[in-house]
Amino acid sequence: MTSLSAKDKDTVKAFWAKVAGKEEQIGCDAVSRMLTVYPQTKTYFSHWKDLRPGSAPVKKHGATVMTAVTDAVSKIDDLTGGLLSLSELHAFTLRVDPANFKVLAHNLLVVLATVFPNDFTPEVHVAMDKFLAAVARALSEKYR
């Protein structure tokens, strides 16, 4: 779709700075919601012992996802290059249907809205939505 403007990138960087320290809580909540609200996503985690909200594997995976998103923020000027190996991982090993990237992105936005009710303004929302869509595109690069 559209690419990130300079304003989008500044908005994302400024907002994401507020996330510092809350990554675990946010990541855990986002993954928990994804598995609960969109149960089809559970199919990718059949190897986990416990898929309930807030469980140990969910918490751990939430942290993994958040570390990756924070990394993507730092590579916002070249997401395709910066996320190359992650794209290969998702394409060849994990084989996640790219449609699910949107699902996790939406759940992350919902969590951000609960944690930052005043800071998650419509302007921040659109910049973050565009950013996560760009991350999803970069992750889809190696699929075919």
Next chain:
Amino acid sequence: MVVWTDFERTAIQDIFSKIDYAVVGQAAFSRCLIVYPWTQRYFGGFGNLYNAAAITSNPRVASHGKVIMEALEKAVKDMNNIKATYAELSALHSEKLQVDPDNFMLLGHCLTIVVASQLSKAFTPEVHAAFQKFLAVVVSSLRKQYY
């Protein structure tokens, strides 16, 4: 027919009893126009939608947001008959307004985000799932009359 658990029914009725339709409607609808700007195509007569500030302060956006919430309330009041409740609205959106039905869930996403920011911790993953199910049923009912 859609089967609602007691938890789901209570969760949805609870959400709608807690939210202010004018506030949430305005916030959700304006967010939709800002975050998914192509949805503005259906509101050519609404005046200034030029930027986020204009959309947020636009009185027609505010009043239409409230209209949407009141229409959703109809579904909440008769959760066993959502398809029938929206038969007319579905025909309206399809034949007269000619709205691409993929847009319905975009508004749904924005509404979820606004409700989440209002209810905060009370909007647990389980409540969120119930709300998502409700929105999916509403969207599906609105899509019914399209051909």
